Amino acid sequence: MTLTKTMLADMLMKYINRDIDLPNLVDWAEKMMMEAYFEDSSFELIRDILARIGLADVREFGLTWDDCYDYLHKLGYDIKIALVKA
Amino acid sequence: MLYFCKCLLGDKRRLNEKKFPNKEKLPDGRKYWLEVKGRHGWKARYIKEVNDNEETVKFYQEIYDETGNLVEVHEKFPLDKGHSKMKGV
Numbered sequence: 620m621t622l623t624k625t626m627l628a629d630m631l632m633k634y635i636n637r638d639i640d641l642p643n644l645v646d647w648a649e650k651m652m653m654e655a656y657f658e659d660s661s662f663e664l665i666r667d668i669l670a671r672i673g674l675a676d677v678r679e680f681g682l683t684w685d686d687c688y689d690y691l692h693k694l695g696y697d698i699k700i701a702l703v704k705a
Numbered sequence: 706m707l708y709f710c711k712c713l714l715g716d717k718r719r720l721n722e723k724k725f726p727n728k729e730k731l732p733d734g735r736k737y738w739l740e741v742k743g744r745h746g747w748k749a750r751y752i753k754e755v756n757d758n759e760e761t762v763k764f765y766q767e768i769y770d771e772t773g774n775l776v777e778v779h780e781k782f783p784l785d786k787g788h789s790k791m792k793g794v
Contacts, residue, residue, distance in 0.1 A: 649781050652739075652751055653764045656720060666724055670741045670751060676788075677768055677777070679747035 621656040624694045627665055631672075631687055635698075641675060641682065648673035664693060717759040725753055733757060746771030 634644045648669050657665040668690045675682035688698055722728065725737030734756040741749045747770055754763040761782060768777035768788075780786040 649764075649766075652724070653753065653761060653782060657724070662723060666739070667741075670739060673751070674741060674743065674749050674766065674768075677743070677747075677749065679745055679768075679770075680741075680743040680749065 621658060622651055622665055622669070623658040624661050624665060627668060628691055628694045628696050631691055631694075634682075635687055644682075645673055645676045648675075661694075668693065714759050721753065721755065721759065725751065734762065735759075 630639075630644065630647060633639045634641070639647075651669055652666075652673050657669075671680065671686070671690075672682065674680035691698055721735075721737050725739045727738045727740070729736050731754065734754060736752065736754045738750045738752045741751070743749060747768065749769065750767045752763075752765050752767060753761060756762050763780075764782040766777075766779040766781070767775055768779070770776045775791055777788050777790050779788045
């Protein structure tokens with residue numbers, strides 16, 4: 620499969636919205652690093668973000684809210700937060 | 706058919722070379738790696754070993770601390786063994 624910026628952004632949003640947990644996000648990123656093709660026009664960008672996500676379960680790498688914001692911005696998106704009643 | 710196979714091999718190799726900028730020849734294949742910087746001077750490597758058909762035979766992460774010591778390995782393929790801390794760490 621070919622991983623695009625949009626697909627990567629979608630996965631980050633799933634994590635932020637707690638649709639997937641960190642271990643599953645990391646597992647997905649590792650598998651993409653192993654075999655997936657990346658969108659040619661943004662190859663290095665996708666690779667570098669994905670590589671960091673795949674290490675997010677290591678304390679000295681991690682994945683903070685600021686990291687997510689930064690990655691999404693580089694992927695061409697900005698985040699707008701809204702409150703929703705629980 | 707042979708041409709098609711050679712094209713696929715070439716594609717896979719080009720992908721690996723682009724994804725993992727570092728490489729070395731192995732007796733029966735190649736080893737590729739990508740270095741990633743972490744916080745506080747830590748770094749990691751993604752390492753992919755392939756056979757002569759450019760098929761993945763091993764894929765793992767190495768984690769190095771700020772002094773360059775290997776402190777952890779995460780073997781992902783062929784078996785996901787999770788993170789293993791090095792002895793003495």
